Every structure is written in structure tokens, then in C-alpha cells.
Amino acid sequence: MSVALCRIEDIDDPGAKGFSFVDREDSREIFVVRVGDGVNAYVNSCPHIGTPLEFQPDRFLTQDGSEILCSTHGARFEIDTGRCVAGPCRGQSLRRVLVTVAEGWVRLNDPFL
Numbered sequence: 871m872s873v874a875l876c877r878i879e880d881i882d883d884p885g886a887k888g889f890s891f892v893d894r895e896d897s898r899e900i901f902v903v904r905v906g907d908g909v910n911a912y913v914n915s916c917p918h919i920g921t922p923l924e925f926q927p928d929r930f931l932t933q934d935g936s937e938i939l940c941s942t943h944g945a946r947f948e949i950d951t952g953r954c955v956a957g958p959c960r961g962q963s964l965r966r967v968l969v970t971v972a973e974g975w976v977r978l979n980d981p982f983l
């Protein structure tokens with residue numbers, strides 16, 4: 871199953887955008903990070919204690935846009951791998967979600983839906 875999430879130009883470069891999927895009692899949250907023409911996506915749950923990473927909508931990156939930031943305790947993650955490089959969950963990783971860009975559309979290609 872593949873779902874169109876947004877146009878790639880709807881995400882700042884570099885930047886990120888969160889998405890929620892609600893299925894009866896269950897809700898799942900992911901976020902997509904854009905750098906240039908590339909995108910990476912992860913489940914919006916910090917490996918430290920499982921909270922969402924952002925305090926404000928779509929604010930998933932450090933100020934300089936070079937890393938993913940967890941707003942709760944400041945863990946930082948590599949954009950392209952999701953690996954935590956600083957903070958209380960150092961060495962752990964965000965859970966990757968499979969996305970692609972096709973004809974300008976960011977598409978979710980993941981069976982977790």
C-alpha cells in the first residue's frame with residue numbers, strides 16, 4: 871500500500887513535517903525529514919521514553935537543520951540513519967518508515983498502516 875503524504879515542496883529544505891494516522895482506537899505518528907531532493911521518515915517516538923519528538927508542529931530539527939532533535943531531553947539523531955548521536959538514548963535509533971518521492975509527491979510505502 872502506498873499513500874501520498876504531501877508534495878516535497880510542502881516541506882522546508884532542510885525541514886520536517888509530521889503526519890498522524892488514526893485507525894479506530896489506534897493512532898500512529900510519523901515525521902518526514904527533507905534535505906534537498908531526499909527524504910527520510912521515522913516513527914515519531916523517541917527511543918528514550920517513547921514521547922513524540924517535537925513540542926511545536928513540524929519542529930523536528932536542530933536550529934541549523936543538520937540533525938533531528940528530541941525536544942524533551944535534547945537527544946540528537948542523524949537525519950539519514952535515525953541513530954542517536956548525543957543524549958540519553960545515545961546509540962539507539964528511531965524506527966524508520968519507508969517513504970519515496972515520485973513525481974514530486976512524498977509517498978508512504980509502509981505496511982505499518
Ligand code: FES
Nearest residue numbers: 916918940943945
Ligand atoms: S524523550 Fe527524547 S531524549 Fe528523552
